[in-house]
Amino acid sequence: MREKFKLAHNYDNNKNNDGVKRMKIMIVDDDDSIREILKVMLKNCEIVEASDGLEAIEIYKQLRPDVILMDVMMPRVDGIEATKEILKLDPNAVVIGLTAFAKGKGKDLLKAGARRIIEKPFTRKKIIEIIEKLANPNSD
Numbered sequence: 001m002r003e004k005f006k007l008a009h010n011y012d013n014n015k016n017n018d019g020v021k022r023m024k025i026m027i028v029d030d031d032d033s034i035r036e037i038l039k040v041m042l043k044n045c046e047i048v049e050a051s052d053g054l055e056a057i058e059i060y061k062q063l064r065p066d067v068i069l070m071d072v073m074m075p076r077v078d079g080i081e082a083t084k085e086i087l088k089l090d091p092n093a094v095v096i097g098l099t100a101f102a103k104g105k106g107k108d109l110l111k112a113g114a115r116r117i118i119e120k121p122f123t124r125k126k127i128i129e130i131i132e133k134l135a136n137p138n139s140d
């Protein structure tokens with residue numbers, strides 16, 4: 001059974017005051033500025049970064065983050081192939097696509113196994129809402 005996650009609380013070490021586990025999120029994007037923006041938006045989470053799909057696969061093998069925010073278009077290995085490889089390692093991995101090309105490449109990422117696509121530009125509220133929903137599928 002997965003632990004319940006909440007992003008709206010302040011966290012002390014790895015758990016918040018309610019004993020809710022601090023979420024580990026991997027941000028995968030070749031754009032440094034997007035990764036920095038997401039780190040600020042998700043400041044209450046443990047953040048792991050990858051700048052391309054190949055790096056994301058290797059980091060996933062080691063750290064098994066709770067949620068992956070995956071860009072689609074990246075060098076070396078794109079988000080579509082990285083998502084397929086990560087889901088081979090762990091069919092329960094939670095991959096959320098981030099793309100400016102939601103109607104085209106976003107559909108390909110969904111076919112690869114991403115649970116949801118968030119179109120760029122995005123808001124903090126939208127990111128947190130989707131992460132919490134997908135990380136806690138049995139919550140109301």
